[in-house]
Amino acid sequence: MKNDAGSGASKNPNRIFLGYLFDVAAPFAAYFVVHRFGGKAFWALTIGGLIAGVSTVVNSIRNRKLDAVGMLVLLELAASVVFLAVLRDSRLLLIRPSLYTAIASVYLVCSVLAGHPLSFDGAKPMAAKGGPLRLAAYERAWSKSAEFRRTHNIVTLGFAAAFFADSLLRILIVYKFPLERSMWLSNVPHVSAMILIVASSAVAGRKFARLVDEEQRT
Numbered sequence: 001m002k003n004d005a006g007s008g009a010s011k012n013p014n015r016i017f018l019g020y021l022f023d024v025a026a027p028f029a030a031y032f033v034v035h036r037f038g039g040k041a042f043w044a045l046t047i048g049g050l051i052a053g054v055s056t057v058v059n060s061i062r063n064r065k066l067d068a069v070g071m072l073v074l075l076e077l078a079a080s081v082v083f084l085a086v087l088r089d090s091r092l093l094l095i096r097p098s099l100y101t102a103i104a105s106v107y108l109v110c111s112v113l114a115g116h117p118l119s120f121d122g123a124k125p126m127a128a129k130g131g132p133l134r135l136a137a138y139e140r141a142w143s144k145s146a147e148f149r150r151t152h153n154i155v156t157l158g159f160a161a162a163f164f165a166d167s168l169l170r171i172l173i174v175y176k177f178p179l180e181r182s183m184w185l186s187n188v189p190h191v192s193a194m195i196l197i198v199a200s201s202a203v204a205g206r207k208f209a210r211l212v213d214e215e216q217r218t
Contacts, residue, residue: 091174091175091179091182094170094174094179094182094183094186095170095171095174095186097170097190098166098167098168098170098171099167101163101164101166101167101170101190101193102163102164102167104160104163105160105161105163105164105167106160108156108157108159108160108163109157109160111156112153112156112157112160117152117153117155117156117157118156118159119152119155119156119159119204120142120152123138123152123205123208124138126205127208127212133216134212134216137212137215137216138208138212138215140215141208141211141212141214141215144215145211145215147211148208148211151204151207151208151211155200155201155204158197158200159197159200162193162196162197163193165189165193166189166190166192166193169189170186170187170189170190173185173186173188173189174186
């Protein structure tokens with residue numbers, strides 16, 4: 001993400017973990033805490049969603065800027081609460097992360113169609129750690145190596161497929177299983193997708209390193 005929040009996250013990996021904690025664990029914990037004290041699912045899920053919203057506001061104040069991602073979180077949260085109040089469907093807040101993964105999937109596909117797969121920029125910081133000569137070889141590999149470009153396209157489209165499957169499976173699980181079970185089961189597709197993405201990134205990273213090595217030797 002090329003924004004202040006993304007830049008901050010890259011400097012402090014704990015912020016990435018906290019983002020997942022607020023979006024995934026907060027609704028889960030809030031549901032059981034509120035339910036334990038006799039509260040309704042509506043309030044349990046609303047409170048969990050508001051925790052994620054508060055996190056976004058705090059980060060925006062720290063960065064002195066509400067970026068596009070932060071605005072998306074707040075608008076989507078507000079829409080979820082409104083729909084929840086009108087439709088009285090307690091499961092709407094549980095499928096909220098599906099919106100993010102669906103948007104990510106579309107964005108990744110568009111980056112490939114635009115001829116600039118997102119994985120290219122995502123892997124560039126690793127290349128930069130090898131110094132300016134390594135970074136220059138990385139950028140030359142994109143211009144000269146069809147295999148390098150093809151691998152980036154495949155990796156990016158693979159990420160898009162994983163995010164799309166995550167989004168779809170979450171919705172199916174939330175509306176198929178009882179609320180208590182779907183609270184945790186709906187996160188299984190996301191965890192699985194992230195494991196696949198990390199594993200495939202490691203494999204692709206070795207291939208990128210080999211191709212850049214070849215380019216650097218020329």
